[in-house]
Amino acid sequence: xxxxxxxxxxxxxxxxxxxxxxxxxxxxxxxxxxxxxxxxxxxxxxxxxxxxxxxxxxxxxxxxxxxxxxxxxxxxxxxxxxxxxxxxxxxxxxxxxxxxxxxxxxxxxxxxxxxxxxxxxxxxxxxxxxxxxxxxxxxxxxxxxxxxxxxxxxxxxxxxxxxxxxxxxxxxxxxxxxxxxxxxxxxxxxxxxxxxxxxxxxxxxxxxxxxxxxxxxxxxxxxxxxxxxxxxxxxxxxxxxxxxxxxxxxxxxxxxxxxxxxxxxxxxxxxxxxxxxxxxxxxxxxxxxxxxxxxxxxxxxxxxxxxxxxxxxxxxxxxxxxxxxxxxxxxxxxxxxxxxxxxxxxxxxxxxxxxxxxxxxxxxxxxxxxxxxxxxxxxxxxxxxxxxxxxxxxxxxxxxxxxxxxxxxxxxxxxxxxxxxxxxxxxxxxxx
Ligand SMILES: Cc1ncc(C[n+]2csc(CCOP(=O)(O)OP(=O)(O)O)c2C)c(N)n1
Ligand SMILES: [Mg+2]
Numbered sequence: 001x002x003x004x005x006x007x008x009x010x011x012x013x014x015x016x017x018x019x020x021x022x023x024x025x026x027x028x029x030x031x032x033x034x035x036x037x038x039x040x041x042x043x044x045x046x047x048x049x050x051x052x053x054x055x056x057x058x059x060x061x062x063x064x065x066x067x068x069x070x071x072x073x074x075x076x077x078x079x080x081x082x083x084x085x086x087x088x089x090x091x092x093x094x095x096x097x098x099x100x101x102x103x104x105x106x107x108x109x110x111x112x113x114x115x116x117x118x119x120x121x122x123x124x125x126x127x128x129x130x131x132x133x134x135x136x137x138x139x140x141x142x143x144x145x146x147x148x149x150x151x152x153x154x155x156x157x158x159x160x161x162x163x164x165x166x167x168x169x170x171x172x173x174x175x176x177x178x179x180x181x182x183x184x185x186x187x188x189x190x191x192x193x194x195x196x197x198x199x200x201x202x203x204x205x206x207x208x209x210x211x212x213x214x215x216x217x218x219x220x221x222x223x224x225x226x227x228x229x230x231x232x233x234x235x236x237x238x239x240x241x242x243x244x245x246x247x248x249x250x251x252x253x254x255x256x257x258x259x260x261x262x263x264x265x266x267x268x269x270x271x272x273x274x275x276x277x278x279x280x281x282x283x284x285x286x287x288x289x290x291x292x293x294x295x296x297x298x299x300x301x302x303x304x305x306x307x308x309x310x311x312x313x314x315x316x317x318x319x320x321x322x323x324x325x326x327x328x329x330x331x332x333x334x335x336x337x338x339x340x341x342x343x344x345x346x347x348x349x350x351x352x353x354x355x356x357x358x359x360x361x362x363x364x365x366x367x368x369x370x371x372x373x374x375x376x377x378x379x380x381x382x383x384x385x386x387x388x389x390x391x392x393x394x395x396x397x398x399x400x401x402x403x404x405x406x407x408x409x410x411x412x413x414x415x416x417x418x419x420x421x422x423x424x425x426x427x428x429x430x431x432x
Pocket of ligand 1: 144193194195222223224225226227229251253255256257318322
């Protein structure tokens, strides 16, 4: 086991030298016992917008207050991203959005089986985070992270066919939404609907890799609502004590279905929870791809060095309802207006075109047209591909002989052979 490094959020004891210059007494004073914690905040703007529930008889509605006309800050320059990488992330974000627009149309044409989930307004969080992973790292997306899949090498047609339950979809038509993974090539654990359950699973993946001699990063996401679950605590705590490379994004998007985050937790920032786990916590503007990338990159590097988990809170706004069936009428209109001005794609486009001048108008137009064409081709393939044959439902339900082999991915697991000595332990005695 590697030596545990000092955690960024480890408490700092205040100066032990009394201000009168005398020698410190052996009993620490109250001031000496106070602790301070560092919580890096990459944001260029600390928004104080709040949502309050107002009840009038049976009627429940939400009111928003704060400076809704605050100017939009510029993006923060990345410490790590090159021009070419920024453009690559921008392209993924555009593809993420255009793919979801196409999905919305497919739904309205009656071609989708079930619902559709969107990550509108959250594309920077999904795409720039996944972009920070190395090939051998693992990830597990949630419903709003369809952009992460594109970054990790899935095609738009995979997600489209999945929603349409086509035979060629990753689950061969067995699931209508996002429950698919890829354990062989893209190192993706399938989303788990029970919120928070992915966290211990990903921690287990990191532990598995460590037993095979590798410290890898394992990235997953949880919402401001989902982070309230008990399993979230258990999963992060396990990664913390085992020093596993969990990179957890809290997608702080102001709503959990129709519950505003004000009614979900009392902390000012969810990143503060990292202090309780004894791990670094970071806050980023989730609509700024450069900030998201930098925080993710640093967390991934920590993971590769075997230094343990990082919790990253990405502040942003869910710009649509929970899923396509939810019109989000409970969200005050002014809140949408405020966040519309902070659209992650428009901000990145402005940054590339005007701030850095890394893209010309013509190059941008060509990029947008090229992505549009690609989505159109993907959509055509997905729509025209066949539905599964009914008989195919009989196969692939149970793991049959030889259907897949589980092999160690990174090397032979390093486990000590049992000596039998454990039988002597107190725990073993209790089990008798
Ligand atoms: C343990 C658990 N409880 C409840 C649900 C039902 N559910 C699915 S999504 C959701 C809201 C999630 O909100 P949040 O975590 O903030 O994510 P967001 O939708 O905002 O991305 C709820 C309550 C669930 N899937 N799992
Ligand atoms: Mg939420």
